[in-house]
Amino acid sequence: MLKKIIRMQFLLVLFQVVLLLGVSGCSKEKALSPTSQMQADLVKPSQTSSETSNTTGSPSYQKPIEVPVLYYHSVLLEEGNKVRMPPDQFEAQMIYLRDKGYESVSLGQLYQALYKGGDLPAKPVVITFDDGYEDNYTIAFPILKKYGFTASVFVVSSYINGEGFMSEPQLKELIANGWEIEGHTVSHPYLTQMDKHTVINELKHSKEQLEKVLGQPVNFFAYPYGDYNVDVAQAVKDTGYLMAFTTERGWVNPNLDEWHLQRVYCFTDMGLNEFSRRLQDPNY
Structure with missing residues (x-):
């Protein structure tokens, strides 16, 4: 009987440990998500800046046409x-x-x-x-x-x-x-x-x-x-x-x-x- 009680307590402790590890894993996953989003956000402005530069560039100055x-x-x-x-x-x-x-x-x-x-x-x-x-x-x-x-x-x-x-x-x-x-x-x-x-x-x-x-x-x-x-x-x-x-x-x-x-x-x-x-x- 005593052995049975000890086994049940061991299983209960093991279950709690597994549960805690699962929660910790979920928390870690959620913690990484904002970081990934921040990295994505950092990439987007860089790409946009590059695209804008290639499209517009520095316009060459042209003197208005006026002819005598x-x-x-x-x-x-x-x-x-x-x-x-x-x-x-x-x-x-x-x-x-x-x-x-x-x-x-x-x-x-x-x-x-x-x-x-x-x-x-x-x-x-x-x-x-x-x-x-x-x-x-x-x-x-x-x-x-x-x-x-x-x-x-x-x-x-x-x-x-x-x-x-x-x-x-x-x-x-x-x-x-x-x-x-x-x-x-x-x-x-x-x-x-x-x-x-x-x-x-x-x-x-x-x-x-x-x-x-x-x-x-x-x-x-x-x-x-x-x-x-x-x-x-x-x-x-x-x-x-x-x-x-x-x-x-x-x-x-x-x-x-x-x-x-x-x-x-x-x-x-x-x-x-x-x-x-x-x-x-x-x-x-």
Whole structure:
């Protein structure tokens, strides 16, 4: 009987020991769980930080695009005519551009940079002429070529082959040397004073005639006299031009819509200091 009692007590003690070990095991398991969770939490921020760094990185700084678009008419010595710039003054301006590190870009390059994410050189400048005077070919062309520049001419289509204006062969030679020939209407009218039908004819027929003569697209336009309104701008857009230039002062930037682009007027009496100022301040 005594042996039986001792055996029962031994079994009871053994049971208690086993029970205590089981509880201890459970407690240990629970104690490890927060540690595991903490380790997981430490890993997650590290992964997130790495992913964020790879995605965004340090963005490279890009200077906002602002480009001066110079515009001239005639390069010829004629006292009292502000439309005609003396050749020596024009050449002095081109020397200035060269010495300051400017590179001429085409209207096509400008369009791509402003609206399509294209690239431009560090110091871009666009050189334009209005109307299509013959001296653009006989005088301005050799000067520009001498200093490594090209230009774009907004041509009045009815003036081609006329006295004092460029001929078809001259226009084609300019194109062969990297110049652009673009639209400036048929007859150089004040477009805001015309009815819609006449405006469309001026724009459409000029574009078609130039494209036929040149054998290539004409994509850009300048308003004669800088004269335009909302309806005229819409007509230019509807005709298929990609950009249109006014005579309003300032540089171009992507915030301007394609049919209201500003230019930098270069006139006879401005002097080199004024020329320099207009190339340093977009809001001159």
